[in-house]
Amino acid sequence: MNSFTDAALPATDSTATTKEAPDLDAQLAKFTGTVGNVRVDNAKMSMTGVDVHYGDAQAIHNVDLDLGKNEVMAMIGPSGCGKSTFLRCLNRMNDTIESCKVAGSLTLDGEDIYERNQDVVLLRARVGIVFQKPNPFPKSIYDNVAYGPRIHGLAASKSELDDIVEQSLKRASLWSEVADRLDNPGTGLSGGQQQRLCIARTIAVSPEVILMDEPCSALDPIATAKIEELIDELGKNYTIAIVTHSMQQAARVSDRTAYFHLGRLVEVGVTNDIFTNPTHQLTENYITGRFG
Amino acid sequence: MDNLNLPQHTSHRYNEELEDVRNRVLQMGGLVEQQVTNGLKALLEFDSELGEQVLNADHQINAMEVEIDELCTQVLARRQPAASDLRLVVMVIKTITDLERIGDEAEKLGRVSVSLSSQSRRPAYYAELRHLGEHVKAVLRDTLDAFARMDVDAALRTAKQDGDIDREYDSLSRLLISHMMEDPREVRNILEVSWCARALERIGDHANNICEYVVYLVHGKDIRHTQSRSE
Amino acid sequence: MSETTEIVRASLAKRYARERRFRLLGLASVMASAAFLVLLLGNILTKAWPAFTTTYVKIDVPLTPEVLRLPDAPDSEAIASARYGRAVKQAMRDLFPDVSSRSEKRALYQTVSAQAEFTVKDAVIANPELIGTTHSLWVLADDDLDTYRKSKSLQAVPEEDRRFKDFQVTWLEELSAQNRIKTSFNWVFFERGDSREPELAGIRGALAGSFYTLIVTLALSFPIGVAAAIYLESFAPRNRLTDLIEVNINNLAAVPSIVFGLLGVAVFINFLHLPRSAPLVGGVVLSLMTLPTIIIASRAAIKSVPPSIADAALGLGASRMQAVMHHVLPLAMPGILTGTIIGMAQALGETAPLLMIGMVAFIVDVPTGITDPATVLPVQVYLWSDSPERAFTERTSAAIVVLLVFLILMNAFAVYLRKRFERSW
16 A cells, blocks of 8 residues: 555646645545455456556555446546546546556456557457547537447448447437438537437447446436436446446446545445445545535 | 534535434434323323323324424435435434334323223222333333434344343233133223233334334444344 | 615726727727728729730731841741841831931830730731731830820829920820720730830739749648647657747747748758759748748647547547547648648748849749749839839739739638638537
8 A cells, every 4th residue: 555645636626625635634544445345256347556647646546446247337536536537547548648657457358458569549449438528529420420430440331330320329329319310410419419429439339348437417417317327228238437426326327336535446335335335434424425 | 423423514404404303303202202101100000181191192293203204305305315314314214103103002001091090990900011111111211312322232232122021021911811810800901901011012112123223324234134033 | 775886886987988998999990900901002002003904006017028028938937037126117117207317216116015026926927928918916015105195194294304205295196096006904914924124024924933932832831830730739748859849930930031041042052952043942941931830820720629529539449640630630620721821821922031042033934833943923023113114113013912812812712711621519
């Protein structure tokens, strides 16, 4: 374990944590290692001793965690706790940030994804990501979904590509709404539809793991409910890791929940247990709304 | 929630609401305890007036149950409590049901005491209830104490006494049966006494339930139908 | 009414007055710039207007073999080398048989342009059967006659102060009376290169020079500039070296253009021995000057593309290159094109560095390639503005007008491109 006197926080959205700065040390003193079982039997991804630094600031401290096959894992925690950073490590989206250094072992089906000969392009085709803000390309709905299969050469013919697009949109429960206007720009859809389009775009390359970084934070409750329904559905075939600020959402959609605090993984457990009877005091405080 | 050692909620209103629910339950508990005490006293001292009073007070308990139920529903709807808060609300909803039942049992005692006053002579055998009654009263008081302090140890200790009460009830029943066989003319009278003993035993069971809820609230573990029954 | 309301109300009038003053100030500055623009354009347009028309004189050319000094049965070579100048002079003498003094005769011959004998020659070569006849032909008038005809103010000037003397005026009047004078659109101005004779001077050469120079500039600076911008924005690591490069690019944009000219002379002409006065060297020098503008504009355009778009592509497994080429670049294109065209417009108007590399030479021929000696529009303007003949003054203005039209067309093209490529996200 690292020394907990190091109270450095990642520079990202830390407005909520700055207020509690004085009792940071007290909170860290309560942390003595992850509570709960971080390992599962049929792990799709397995992380061990993950440290992430942004320049000199350490954002993630020695995190161990498994993502089970076809499991929905929710990651919750206050702003700046490192959950998004951790999520982005899982398909190396952090590579785009120059100062970001990832250490530790992260494996996908037993292969180290930070290995030098691991191809990032291939990794990201296997581990897709959906972002916080719906970000469809300013192209047609069809082209949005077809982009991934096109660059990876997944479809041999136009009809095959049509098929992939249709299947992906259907799986994202968007087909019925856009079937007759595939040539319209994706940016013309409503926020919820855009996010489902982004999910369809991600599914189109048939990833094995889907990462979702607060996918509903920009959506209204009905759109959110549709996405959650979709996550339920997708959870049968994909391994999903979702970062969310809404504890209710985590409670609703996930099989297991991981609680992050100040870059540490405080507690992991079956979602039912975490939300009725968390073990760690910090988890309890966060879940019941007793922060600080 | 002092015994859970939890800091305050970020939302003060939420804190106050939960505090309010808990206080009302304690208030209801006090009222129920009073009813049981009064009912037993009315029975043992043949005080029909006090019995009347017990009968009249029962609706207050019922009203409080409805009121607390309503509060809990509102908290569930508006705050979506989780973890210990969720357990508290769930536990309160169950506790008030048990408290209400205890109130009903106390009302039974009161009703018997009122019916006794119409009889010309003082019926015998009621003194046999005193010991069981005192024991049940003590258990109920301990239960409410354990609830107020969220004291798991006290709750577990109190729950264990339920077995004693059951044994006491069994021996009282045997005693009453032997009385019936000795004096068949008194069967009707002794049956009344038996019913009262039954009511007291039921109060002990409800108190036991409440103790189990306290354990559930604090530890998050449901101990019902586990060790308490295996003993 | 609360106290706050009172305080706010008391300050309202002051605030609105301040806003009104500010708006008036803004309006005044816009009006002032508009007035200056109108003044400038009005001045140039009125001066340039006469240059777009020119005067023709109809002469009856005696195309007899004696006058042309042609042998009997002439072959094409003989026809090409015949003495057409004599025929033109003969025609002029036939028109005004009274003119006898040598100086007046010379003035008479100069009433038509030196071009006249070539007009006759072209007509005869096109149709050799004209030999032996007297042929009526419209030929270009001399610039002095042309200017005198078009300028009311010049007609009011006393005789000794003008080049076109009174006896010439009487010839003009006589020619007019015989319907031998006509005004028509000045095609010469757009068809010919530079000339010492104002009536023969055209901007075709300068236009072609500008065109070839800009082609070279565009071909060099656009790909290099965009590539540099993409590299700096999307690929380069952030370190001291890239910071240094960035500062230098920004500084380069502010370096006086003449410095680039000196560099051009030193490197391209003296060291690499590229041809002097050629659009090739001019284009290279101008692209050096344009590059910073394009790089800065392109970087700004690339930066304004939301990173979420690139993230989305990367998240799907696109390589960095694919993310940039498929998504970032198309979205940045309107901005890049605008920046490029602003840079090109700057290059189009640039004079100083081209003076240094010899594009200021007097060149009559219209260039046909990037290695031919050439001059460009602004340099042509500079050259003509130096010439003493009055007719060159109006041609200077006309050249400026052509330059402005060129600029407006380029900017219109920029707007069109932006509208075409613009996408919302």
